[in-house]
Amino acid sequence: MSRVSFVRKVKYEKELQRDVAAEVIATPGGEKILSCLQCGTCGGACPLSVYMDHTPRRLIGMLREGFKQEVVESFAIWLCASCYECTVLCPAGIKVTDVMYALKRIAIHEGIYPRRFPIPVLAKEFMEMLKGTGRNNEFWLVLRVLLKTAPMKLLTSWPLGLRLWRRGRMCLIGSRIPKPAGADLRRMLEVLEHGNASDVKPSNVTPSQGPDLLPGGAVSRVNA
Amino acid sequence: MNGNGNKSVKIGVYVCHCGTNIAGKVDVKALAESAAGLPGVVVSREYKYMCSDPGQDLIVKDTKQFGLNRIVVASCSPHLHELTFRKTTANAGENPYLFHLVNIREHVSWVSDDPAAATEKAKALVKAAVARVFWHQELQPRRVPVNPSVLIVGGGIAGIHAALTLASAGKPVYLVERKPSIGGHMAQFDKTFPTLDCAACILTPKMTSVKQQPNIHLMTLAEVSEVSGFVGNFKVKVKRYPRYIDEAKCVGCGECIEMCVYKEGKYPNDFDLGLGKRKPIYMPFPQAVPPVPLIDPATCIEFKSHKCPKGCVEVCGDRDAIDFSQTVKEVELEVGTIIMATGFKTFEPRRLPQYGYGKFPNVYTSLEVERLVNASGPTLGQVVLRDGRRPEAIGILHCIGSRDENTNRYCSRVCCMYSLKLAHLLKEKTGAHVYNFYIDMRTPGKGFEEFYKRVLEDGVSFIRGKVAGVTTWAQSPAEEGKLILRVEDTLLGVVRRIPVDMVVLSVAMEAQADAENVRRLFNLGCSAEGWFLERHPKLAPVDTFTDGIFLAGCCQGPKDIPDTVAQAGAAAAQSMSLIDKGYVEMEPNTAWIEEELCSGCHVCVAMCPYTAIHFDADKKVAVLNEALCKGCGTCVAACPSGAAQQNLFRDEQLFAEVEGVLV
Amino acid sequence: MASTRAYTYFPGCCMHGFARHCQDSLYAVFEDLGLELRVLPEWNCCGATTYMSVDEHQAFALAARNLALAEQIGLEILAPCTACFMILKKAQDYLARYPEIRAKVDRALSAIGLRYQGTARIYHPLEILLRDVGLKGLKARVKQPLRGLNVAPYYGCLIARPYALSNGVTLEAFDQFIPALGANLVDFELKAHCCGGSLTGTIEDVGRRLVYILLRQAKRAKADVMVTVCPLCQLNLEAHQGKIQRQYGEDVTIPIPYFTQLIGMALGLSDKSLALEKLLVPIRWQPVEKGAAAAQPATAA
Structure with missing residues (x-):
């Protein structure tokens, strides 16, 4: 070894933001994180934990202690495939999958994710497509996500698309909800946006640095 | 004795602060002041601790000074201090039943967030008590003799120890065991933690003593089917199932x-x-x-x-000991006290399919492994897997069915220690590498932590993390044919896959499957998990809410052998204290029947659960035998003409109390 | 079958796209068994597993709108996509459990003249087949027993967790449709192990590794085909076999029929009506005479 570098790893109380736990606790399914025993069943059960920077157990432990930065910036929350294995097994009854969703929402709202990272972009595009047609068309969805995140990938992805298209499994003109019903749907979603904007206490989390994801910037927030 | 008007009524009211327990919520000053204005009240005071000697002296002094003849204390639950203040009243020279206790702690201050509302409720309750105590009369407690025989239900180590303790003090004991032999779970164990003495070596001498002790009447293959009576005088029916071999004739030659x-x-x-x-x-x-x-x-x-x-x-x-014609028999016993020692059952791990119990043959429960390492067990102490192989790696999984919202929330208390013991024994017997997977190590007993150290020094692996599941799908040749444990090593911060040959599930202790039926049979309280409820978790740990019935061992909650034996001894001592006193004092809450009011309708005769009422055919009225009456009040509620009345619950007293609360 | 039972059919978005063959075979099998599927008019996307990452109340409202529409019709809902199945059930559960969500969703629905009551009953078509046709009924209708075909059942996550099992239905009970078709049931331990879901499209390496684990294990268990009940699992498992083979240097080729395709084959329905040609990895099953064993495994995709 040619050189040893020393990294100070101490964490000071003043760096912590305990309100992030309160935010997750207020989310349906997140209320039990305070009874976590740190047994690691979630991390042991998770098919993706071997890829995670922090296992779900560590995320919950850090949440409790207010390590907001580490939690929200964690790559692990994007790896969760919502298979619900942890949720079913958790001896403390924590709905871990819902906790992961809550963390994704916080990260998306605050714009904390790697640039050109496909999962938040996928979520946003998915949402916009739904507001337009009421239904999702995977061809256009994938195309839009790839264009925004990794246009070069179109080159490697086309063979699969072609194979599906040949077999009649690719629909270029998506199925859509009838027009009046589509208007209804948008109206319904709007009610929730405005409803949330008016009757939900603003959270004391630092303001969003990322792009506004919903028209008008009214992202639904969990009650702080 | 039934009249009330001969002497003018002078009531003293005493409000207890109970430190801040009551005074923190209830405005005790205002309460005492409001009581002072109630009819008949001569003196009303508040004091920091009424149950203290100076508090009680207040009552005695006031009684002398003001000529009090009724006392009301507003403090805690009658479970705790009713008896105290009755004695105080007696010390002051008045009949102890001229006293009434108001519970403004458990019923008011502890269950309210609103001081104003709490104070109002306390005032209403005190007003009711003042109105009621006006009608109180002088009563004498009844004395009932205690039958010296003791029934012990369950012949595990708890039942055995209690039986031997009582029998050696000369008390006749009926020991009823459901299984064909006594010994319980302890007889199935191999070694006991933390000393590693052989369970059989320390238990079987006690089992033999049970057989030899003339004061113990042992009934195996037997179950209690009916219980009636009350403290000192229980009547019990026991069903004896056939063994088809006459115990009196058999010499056990085999x-x-x-x-x-x-x-x-x-x-x-x-x-x-x-x-x-x-x-x-x-x-x-x-x-x-x-x-x-x-x-x-x-x-x-x-x-x-x-x-x-x-x-x-x-x-x-x-x-001629073999008798194919034996049938179920029922015997009737009379006993004065009862000790419940019905034990526990182990958790059924099929309820958690992720651990593969019942699917993978080499996943065992901890109790199965006790038999496997036992020299008199099915493999004569050789630890071999179901396919005859010797395990090279063994995983012991703690907390299976404990500390889990999906099964049992409680900690079973013994699993950490028996897992350590099994780790030690398995390592010693097989040379295998042993892993313990734990959430928290709990070794708080005498010599326990030292034993943990010893097993650490044995080289056993301790991994802090609950195994998420047992599978057999191999990712590498090293995992081929193994049981694979996937676990997050929470201390080292890595996810691990650990292949083993044998999995030991450290299963929880649970209440017996029929605990609910047994509870009803003996009229006991029961926690949500099915454990029998002690009268007080600290100060009456072996008493129950039914006088004369005591608890020993795991029927009351998970515990290890030393605690079980200690509790069994305590239950025996409590039982003996009743027997040696020779009598119990009963509340004078018996009913009586006013002959002039009785219409002879027979309703009470049929309804009395203690057959204390018979019908006098000459007078055409119901007659109550006070010695048999338990004060349940059934006849009083049922009597259509109001002829049935009950001490401590007379109509005037109840109406006055209701009026006091409402008006 | 003489009497026709009808269900409200909630197709879900993928049934119009990459899972068209799943829908084709579903219709074919249900029609053959005398069960009628009536598409829920004006249905919208259930929100999938994605919408929840952005807005939970809107996600629950999306599901609730479908449920409210279905409640007006009153028939049992049948959702062949396990994500739709789970999300509709989860919405129902949370709307019952959390009054604050319920209040918000109720308000949004009332703005468009809908009322959610929570009375809808949601099923996966496999549950319905096992309940309303039954194993005996299914067996009786098999014209072309899949003798000798080794079938590994694969359910994925969302039908196994967290809701289906709470109804007392076990995956082991589900498995039994395979022997009912005359095929051999392969004991497949990973039947509810995650296939990676949308990760195959977003974090490909990780997603493919999860698919690889499943394919490899199915091959090792000597399965000829791996049958799925989820359209996304179906796509994941078959679409990446070539890349996985190149990456891991291991033959993982195995046909991944949707369960109604497999059932349809045993019922003697035509390949065309079951859209077998739409599979990326062709399933080549030749009916064998009784007594003759050994299926003909499919070759490369």
Whole structure:
């Protein structure tokens, strides 16, 4: 070894933001994180934990202690495939999958994710497509996500698309909800946006640095 | 005694602060002041601790000074201090029943967030008590003799220890055990933690003593079917199931077992949890007490087809102990006290399918492994897997069915220690590498932490993390044919896959499957998990809410052998304290019947659960036998003409109390 | 079958796209068994597993709108996509459990003249087949027993967790449709192990590794085909076999029929009506005479 570098790893109380736990606790399914025993069943059960920077157990432990930065910036929350294995097994009854969703929402709202990272972009595009047609068309969805995140990938992805298209499994003109019903749907979603904007206490989390994801910037927030 | 108007009523009211327990919520000053204005109240005070000596002296002094003849104390639950203040009242020279207690702690301050509302409620309750106590009368407690016989239900180590303690003090004991032998779970264990003494070596001498002790009447294959009566005078019915071998005639030579048409054991042996086989005629285990075999009619050919050559009968010969004609018998016992020692059952790990119990043959429960390491067990102490292999790696999984919202929320208290013990024994016997997977290590007993150290020094792996599941799908040749444990090593911060040959599930202790029925039978309280409820978790840990019934061992909650034995001793002592006193004082809350008001309708006669009421055919009225009355109040509520009345719950008293609360 | 039972059919978005063959075979099998599927008019996307990452109340409202529409019709809902199945059930559960979500969703629905009551009953078509046709009924209708075909059942996550099992239905009970078709049931331990879901499209390496684990294990268990009940699992498992083979240097080729395709084959329905040609990895099953064993495993995709 040619050189040893020393990294100070101490964490000071003043760096912590305990309100992030309160935010997750207020989310349906997140209320039990305070009874976590740190047994690691979630991390042991998770098919993706071997890829995670922090296992779900560590995320919950850090949440409790207010390590907001580490939690929200964690790559692990994007790896969760919502298979619900942890949720079913958790001896403390924590709905871990819902906790992961809550963390994704916080990260998306605050714009904390790697640039050109496909999962938040996928979520946003998915949402916009739904507001337009009421239904999702995977061809256009994938195309839009790839264009925004990794246009070069179109080159490697086309063979699969072609194979599906040949077999009649690719629909270029998506199925859509009838027009009046589509208007209804948008109206319904709007009610929730405005409803949330008016009757939900603003959270004391630092303001969003990322792009506004919903028209008008009214992202639904969990009650702080 | 029934009149009230002879003497003018002078009431003293005493409000207790109970430190801040009451005064923190209830405005005690205002409460005392409001009570001072109530009719009949001569003096009203508040004081920091009424139950303290100076507090009680206040009452005595006031009674002398103001000529009080009724006392009301507003403090805590009557469970705690009703008796205290009755004695105070007696010390002050008044009849103890001229006193009434108001509970403004458990019923008011502890259950309210609103000081104003709490104070209002306390005022109403005190007003009711003042109105009620006006009608109180002088009463004398009843004395009932205590039968010196004791019934002990359950013949595990708790029941055995309590039985021997009582019997050696000369008390007659009926020990009722459901299984064919006493010994319970302890008889199934191999070694005991933390000293590693052999369970059988320390238990079997006690089992034999039970057999030899003339004061103990042992009934195995028996269950209590009915309980009636009350402290000092219980009547109990016991069902005795047939053994098909006469215990009085059998000498336990075991030749009948040899001569059975089955040359080898064929049916799973309960005692070995199915790991060993037995014949239709068998001894549950070599040191069984009574040392008498039994016949299982479900598997015996004679019972099934009546075509058996009956080698057993032939070899028994003139002793003639085998009796296929035995049937269920019911016997009736009279006892003064009862000790419940019904034990526990182990958690059924099939409820957690992720651990593969029942699917993978080499996943065992901890109790099965006790039999496997035991020299008299099905493998004669050789630890071999179901396929005959010797394990090279063993995983012991803690908290299976404990500390889990999906099964039981409580900690079973003993699993950490028995897992350490099994880790030690398995390592010693097989040389395998042993892993312990734990959430928290709990070793708080005498010598326990030292034992943990010892097992650490044995080189056993301790991984802090709950195994998420047991699988067999291999990712590498090293995992081929193994049971694979996936776990997050929470201390090292890595996810691990650990291949082992044998998995031991450290299963929880649970209340017996029929605890609910037994609870009803004996009129006991029960926690949500099914454990029998002690009268007070700290100060009355072996008493129950039914006088004369005591708890010992795991029926009250998970505990280890030392605690079980200690509790069994305590239960025996409590029982003895009643027996040696010779009598119990009963509340003078008996009913009586006003002859002039009785219309002779018979309703009460039929309804009395204690047959304390009979019908006088000459006078055409119901007559109540005060000695048999338990004060349940059924007749009082049922009587259509108001002829049935009850001490401490007279109509005037109740109406006054209701009016006091409402008006 | 003489009497026709009808269900409200909630197709879900993928049934119009990459899972068209799943829908084709579903219709074919249900029609053959005398069960009628009536598409829920004006249905919208259930929100999938994605919408929840952005807005939970809107996600629950999306599901609730479908449930409210279905409640007006009153028939049992049948959702062949396990994500739709789970999300509709989860919405129902949370709307019952959390009054604050319920209040918000109720308000949004009332703005468009809908009322959610929570009375809808949601099923996966496999549950319905096992309940309303039954194993005996299915067996009786098999014209072309899949004798000798080794079938590994694969359910994925969302039908196994967290809701289906709470109804007392076990995956082991589900498995039994395979022997009912005359095929051999392969004991497949990973039947509810995650296939990676949308990760195959977003974090490909990780997603493919999860698919690889499943394919490899199915091959090792000597399965000829792996049958799925989820359209996304179906796509994941078949679409990446070539890349996985190149990456791991291991033959993982195995046909991944949707369960109604397999059932349809045993019922003797035509390949065309079951859209077998739409599979990326062709399933080549030749009916064998009784007594003759050994299926003909499919070759490369």
